[in-house]
Amino acid sequence: MTVRLANDLFAGLVTGCIYGLFGAAICVLFRVSRIVNIAIGDIAMFGTMLTSWLAGSVGLPLWLAIATALLAVSIGAYLYDLGIVSRIVAKGSNGFVLVTFFFTLALAMFLEGLASALYGQQVHSVPVIWTGGNFVVGSLVIQRAQVVVIVATVIFAGAFALYLRFTLTGKALTACGQNDVGARVVGINPARFRRLCLVGSAAAAALFGVLLSPLIGFTYSSGFSLGTAGLVAGAFASLVHPFRAVAAGIAIGIVEALIGGYVTSSYQEVLVYAILAVVILVRPRMLGALGEFA
Amino acid sequence: MNSKLIRSAGVFATASLVLVGLAACGSTPSKSSGSASSTTPLIIGQDVALTGAFSVLGVPESQGAKGTVAWLNAHGGILGHKVDLVVGNDQSSPQEAAEVAKQLITSDHATIIIGPEETSEVGAVATVAAAYHVIDIQTDPFQTWPPSEISSGSLEYVFPEIMGFDSTNASAYESAIWKAKGYTRIALLTDSTPFGTGMITPLEQVAKSDGLKIVGVQTFAAGSTDVTPQIQSLLGDKPQFLLDWTAPGPDTTIAVKTIRALSPTLPLGISGGQDTPATVGALGQTDADGLYAVTTIADGNVVNSVASSNPQKKIAEQFVQAMEGEHVNTDNGADTAYQGFDALYLIQNAAETAKSVSTSGLLNALEHQRDAGITNVWRRTPSNHGGDINLPGFIVRYNGRVWQYVQGS
Numbered sequence: 001m002t003v004r005l006a007n008d009l010f011a012g013l014v015t016g017c018i019y020g021l022f023g024a025a026i027c028v029l030f031r032v033s034r035i036v037n038i039a040i041g042d043i044a045m046f047g048t049m050l051t052s053w054l055a056g057s058v059g060l061p062l063w064l065a066i067a068t069a070l071l072a073v074s075i076g077a078y079l080y081d082l083g084i085v086s087r088i089v090a091k092g093s094n095g096f097v098l099v100t101f102f103f104t105l106a107l108a109m110f111l112e113g114l115a116s117a118l119y120g121q122q123v124h125s126v127p128v129i130w131t132g133g134n135f136v137v138g139s140l141v142i143q144r145a146q147v148v149v150i151v152a153t154v155i156f157a158g159a160f161a162l163y164l165r166f167t168l169t170g171k172a173l174t175a176c177g178q179n180d181v182g183a184r185v186v187g188i189n190p191a192r193f194r195r196l197c198l199v200g201s202a203a204a205a206a207l208f209g210v211l212l213s214p215l216i217g218f219t220y221s222s223g224f225s226l227g228t229a230g231l232v233a234g235a236f237a238s239l240v241h242p243f244r245a246v247a248a249g250i251a252i253g254i255v256e257a258l259i260g261g262y263v264t265s266s267y268q269e270v271l272v273y274a275i276l277a278v279v280i281l282v283r284p285r286m287l288g289a290l291g292e293f294a
Numbered sequence: 295m296n297s298k299l300i301r302s303a304g305v306f307a308t309a310s311l312v313l314v315g316l317a318a319c320g321s322t323p324s325k326s327s328g329s330a331s332s333t334t335p336l337i338i339g340q341d342v343a344l345t346g347a348f349s350v351l352g353v354p355e356s357q358g359a360k361g362t363v364a365w366l367n368a369h370g371g372i373l374g375h376k377v378d379l380v381v382g383n384d385q386s387s388p389q390e391a392a393e394v395a396k397q398l399i400t401s402d403h404a405t406i407i408i409g410p411e412e413t414s415e416v417g418a419v420a421t422v423a424a425a426y427h428v429i430d431i432q433t434d435p436f437q438t439w440p441p442s443e444i445s446s447g448s449l450e451y452v453f454p455e456i457m458g459f460d461s462t463n464a465s466a467y468e469s470a471i472w473k474a475k476g477y478t479r480i481a482l483l484t485d486s487t488p489f490g491t492g493m494i495t496p497l498e499q500v501a502k503s504d505g506l507k508i509v510g511v512q513t514f515a516a517g518s519t520d521v522t523p524q525i526q527s528l529l530g531d532k533p534q535f536l537l538d539w540t541a542p543g544p545d546t547t548i549a550v551k552t553i554r555a556l557s558p559t560l561p562l563g564i565s566g567g568q569d570t571p572a573t574v575g576a577l578g579q580t581d582a583d584g585l586y587a588v589t590t591i592a593d594g595n596v597v598n599s600v601a602s603s604n605p606q607k608k609i610a611e612q613f614v615q616a617m618e619g620e621h622v623n624t625d626n627g628a629d630t631a632y633q634g635f636d637a638l639y640l641i642q643n644a645a646e647t648a649k650s651v652s653t654s655g656l657l658n659a660l661e662h663q664r665d666a667g668i669t670n671v672w673r674r675t676p677s678n679h680g681g682d683i684n685l686p687g688f689i690v691r692y693n694g695r696v697w698q699y700v701q702g703s
Binding site: 004007008010011012014015018056113116120121122123124125127134141143214215216217218219221222225226229253256257260261262265268269 | 524
């Protein structure tokens with residue numbers, strides 16, 4: 001029983017880190033630009049499929065395939081901001097959040113279609129970057145890919161915390177999120193930071209996908225569920241607190257694992273989201289700034 | 295003067311267009327009138343998922359159908375009629391499947407429909423086929439149309455290509471592996487798709503008739519990122535063999551990887567159509583090694599190994615030849631290219647029996663069809679359009695290099 005609980009908790013921790021990472025990526029962008037990027041999961045999917053193709057079919061060394069894919073995703077995000085997002089911002093809109101949400105939804109569908117056309121319907125995964133056998137502690141089995149995901153979560157969350165707190169650009173990012181008019185008054189360019197966040201979050205998402213793919217495998221349709229899970233984690237952080245999104249994601253992952261292990265496996269996800277809905281009804285302030293858009 | 299000239303030119307142009315249009319209409323043969331001559335192409339519509347969740351089944355099936363059509367037309371067509379295959383993408387949606395079927399019939403003038411390939415869509419297309427009196431060869435392996443529905447008229451035009459697929463797959467594992475190795479404690483892991491849960495009842499029936507014990511059944515939501523709780527529950531039941539019956543794709547990937555992590559030596563089998571390099575690539579050599587999979591006689595490793603007396607061997611060799619000849623890669627994910635082949639083979643066989651491609655002739659021939667395809671061997675009757683005799687499937691095992699046929703299946 002103890003071993004089973006430990007395995008379930010560990011698996012839930014890993015799943016939660018995945019949700020939390022995507023939630024944090026959504027929060028980072030929303031914090032600066034008020035854009036809800038539902039395409040974050042599909043960006044991760046596309047980056048992973050591209051890496052898999054570069055490493056597998058083209059034959060590049062894994063590190064070069066990852067670097068090339070991240071560069072390609074970053075360039076794509078830059079062009080998307082340049083060509084689409086900046087135009088929406090320039091036009092101005094009363095329903096800015098909704099309008100940009102639908103544009104990112106369109107981006108998600110575009111990436112799905114493109115991945116389907118380029119890479120087909122079968123499953124793709126990238127080799128785990130830390131090769132070797134599983135770790136076994138008693139009867140607790142830990143896969144190396146799981147360790148990589150947890151470490152990536154800690155590094156990302158920690159590095160971002162340090163960046164926001166101790167660097168000038170980090171403080172500028174925070175300023176953009178709190179008051180972009182005020183930020184402009186003091187000489188901060190919100191558009192530049194928005195683009196930086198979009199490119200950075202896209203590259204980070206692609207990297208998360210690469211680290212995650214040895215565990216779950218990706219098809220062209222895998223991204224949307226990841227983006228949705230990240231959105232739920234981000235919602236519990238008001239879409240502006242990346243660290244709370246990571247914590248929320250981990251909590252959701254653990255609750256999901258415990259329900260699957262001890263309540264019901266068939267209706268695991270249904271119950272998890274039902275619980276989340278009840279939590280929001282009881283404590284709507286958890287959604288924070290999102291209440292403005294309800 | 296100028297306005298008169300312009301008006302005259304306009305009248306002349308309009309009249310010319312009308313005359314040209316009438317001439318074009320007159321020269322186009324009406325597909326709804328009279329019987330087809332051998333110069334009239336036989337238009338077959340394929341209602342298949344090229345996008346969406348079922349595209350992993352639909353795309354290879356469509357490729358198989360296209361390759362078969364090319365091969366047929368290179369060998370005289372069907373009763374001398376060139377075959378035109380019109381493919382419609384149902385986007386893995388039942389509503390879209392019905393719309394595609396209607397369009398294939400009304401706009402593309404298809405006289406036969408093949409597909410769809412997924413359980414949730416078959417009812418919608420069957421309704422359309424009945425309404426338009428068009429034969430529908432359905433390629434979904436899990437439907438169970440009762441004879442009463444056929445005689446009532448709602449399914450009069452529907453002919454399943456496969457029926458009872460799950461029971462033949464369960465029987466394949468039972469005869470080749472479980473009985474041979476003395477395994478009596480079997481665990482089943484499925485996902486929440488109809489494909490996955492469709493195995494529960496057939497496996498229980500096979501177990502009941504052969505003295506096996508299903509020690510545990512767990513189902514996880516399709517698309518889950520973690521299935522550790524479900525697998526731990528099954529491992530706690532101490533099975534001798536774990537059958538992972540999940541939809542081809544990420545569900546199988548995460549299930550196999552988690553099972554291998556938690557229990558590296560437990561004998562493990564997966565669902566059909568996944569004995570491919572793509573599966574090995576997704577799982578990795580280590581996790582794929584020793585994995586069992588169920589397949590059809592169309593698998594190259596199987597067709598070369600089975601006895602000559604096998605009633606499906608000849609048609610399987612024809613399939614392999616047709617696909618190779620048309621450079622269709624059948625090793626592209628879920629190996630359902632043979633389903634596209636079999637659907638067209640059924641039509642060809644019925645046309646040759648009826649010596650006609652008319653709907654009534656084909657209908658009568660199909661209702662009395664007695665032949666062997668890749669998907670099964672048929673003994674159809676007017677009250678039993680399924681009519682297959684449920685031959686067990688074939689088991690292969692990945693030995694680190696190839697998927698090798700397991701004798702006894």
